[in-house]
Amino acid sequence: MAERYYFRLSRDGETIEDEAGVPAASLAHAEAEALVLIEEFRRSGELPDPAAGWRMEIHDGNGTVLRTLQLS
Template sequence: MAERYYFRLSSDGETIEDETGVLAASVAHAEAEALALIEEFRKAGELPEDGAGWRMEIHDGSGTVLRTLRLS
């Protein structure tokens, strides 16, 4: 059964919260969605190519961080 996962993209001074989330069958599937989202941000010029200092956290509805992806 699919669960809702949320993303939090942050650097030293900036945080972007995902309030909608994504339905995924597992945290591994949510991670694949997160990686695709990161690539979209890079293509749109909203993230530096090297991602220095940026990270994306994947968390559940209660706010528990399940995975952290370093973008550098």
């Protein structure tokens, strides 16, 4: 059964929150979705400067951070 995972871009007090989330069969699947999303953001120019300390956190519906991906 798929769970819903959420993504959060953050750095030094700045946060961009994903409120919709994505259904995924596992945390590994959610991480793969996050990597695709990061690449789409990079290609479109929407991704904040990755050299500026941004990270993407994958969290559950309770807000518990399950995995953190550094974007730099």
